[in-house]
Amino acid sequence: MERPSRSSRQKYSIIAVLKALADPVRLRIVRVVRERGEVPCHEHFRDIPKSTLSHHWRVLRLAGLVHQRGDGVRRLNSLRAPDVDARFPGLLDAVLGQAPRPISVRQTAARHPPLRDRL
Amino acid sequence: MERPSRSSRQKYSIIAVLKALADPVRLRIVRVVRERGEVPCHEHFRDIPKSTLSHHWRVLRLAGLVHQRGDGVRRLNSLRAPDVDARFPGLLDAVLGQAPRPISVRQTAARHPPLRDRL
DNA sequence: TGGGCAGTTCGAAGTTCGTAGAAATAGCAA
DNA sequence: TTGCTATTTCTACGAACTTCGAACTGCCCA
Numbered sequence: 001m002e003r004p005s006r007s008s009r010q011k012y013s014i015i016a017v018l019k020a021l022a023d024p025v026r027l028r029i030v031r032v033v034r035e036r037g038e039v040p041c042h043e044h045f046r047d048i049p050k051s052t053l054s055h056h057w058r059v060l061r062l063a064g065l066v067h068q069r070g071d072g073v074r075r076l077n078s079l080r081a082p083d084v085d086a087r088f089p090g091l092l093d094a095v096l097g098q099a100p101r102p103i104s105v106r107q108t109a110a111r112h113p114p115l116r117d118r119l
Numbered sequence: 120m121e122r123p124s125r126s127s128r129q130k131y132s133i134i135a136v137l138k139a140l141a142d143p144v145r146l147r148i149v150r151v152v153r154e155r156g157e158v159p160c161h162e163h164f165r166d167i168p169k170s171t172l173s174h175h176w177r178v179l180r181l182a183g184l185v186h187q188r189g190d191g192v193r194r195l196n197s198l199r200a201p202d203v204d205a206r207f208p209g210l211l212d213a214v215l216g217q218a219p220r221p222i223s224v225r226q227t228a229a230r231h232p233p234l235r236d237r238l
Numbered sequence: 239t240g241g242g243c244a245g246t247t248c249g250a251a252g253t254t255c256g257t258a259g260a261a262a263t264a265g266c267a268a
Numbered sequence: 269t270t271g272c273t274a275t276t277t278c279t280a281c282g283a284a285c286t287t288c289g290a291a292c293t294g295c296c297c298a
Contacts, residue, residue: 074243088214142256161275242295258280262276265275266272
């Protein structure tokens with residue numbers, strides 16, 4: 001339903017990415033997730049209702065900007081910086097400003113299978 | 120009316136810029152104007168109604184992406200590439216892809232001044 | 239097995255956005 | 269002035285978006 005299955009790599013459009021980033025709440029989310037590496041949906045955004053957050057995370061996921069993995073009762077979200085950089089070189093830095101990338105959380109091929117991201 | 124006179128350089132927000140670019144018609148316009156230098160509103164977009172075009176040009180202007188100057192009976196629009204580059208270094212290249220800029224000397228340091236005032 | 243927490247889905251309400259016809263404006267030339 | 273061309277403004281409308289409460293699902297633990 002959400003993934004029209006295009007043979008990979010052409011999947012995410014610049015329009016979708018720009019639209020996803022062109023929202024104050026989502027831009028804030030992206031900044032936080034970039035800075036912190038992996039964050040649960042709600043933890044750093046107590047001022048935003050959960051359903052609203054869930055919606056924004058979803059938009060970011062569908063744009064290919066964010067990856068989500070299960071972790072027991074919660075889910076951890078991380079920026080797909082390498083994938084985004086590969087697809088749109090320089091975009092993240094240009095939008096967010098060059099910033100201290102988290103070294104703590106490495107994005108490996110294992111956790112990020114070839115540009116797949118169901119849901 | 121369109122330039123609320125804020126002490127310069129803080130005037131255009133990344134949100135407005137991203138929103139302006141996050142539309143297929145406007146992205147097309149930006150590509151054309153970047154490639155051609157200066158274009159009249161309607162000339163290269165005969166397939167789009169003029170009022171629609173005017174609307175999109177206005178959005179681009181308000182975002183600070185485009186400049187318009189009168190030229191007799193018509194108006195010529197141009198990309199404010201240097202201004203955008205100064206404000207959001209690398210953004211245009213990231214969104215549009217590195218492209219044949221009108222030949223000008225590239226400076227390394229000057230192109231990425233201290234990241235001030237974003238958002 | 240029941241309770242609780244983390245997230246998602248659904249539905250509704252309100253807002254913004256894109257489109258485009260019609261009318262209005264501005265510059266220029268005959 | 270009149271006419272012509274380029275562009276904007278006005279206006280309307282539907283589509284898409286944002287927000288958020290309520291209900292629901294999934295996972296863990298006592």
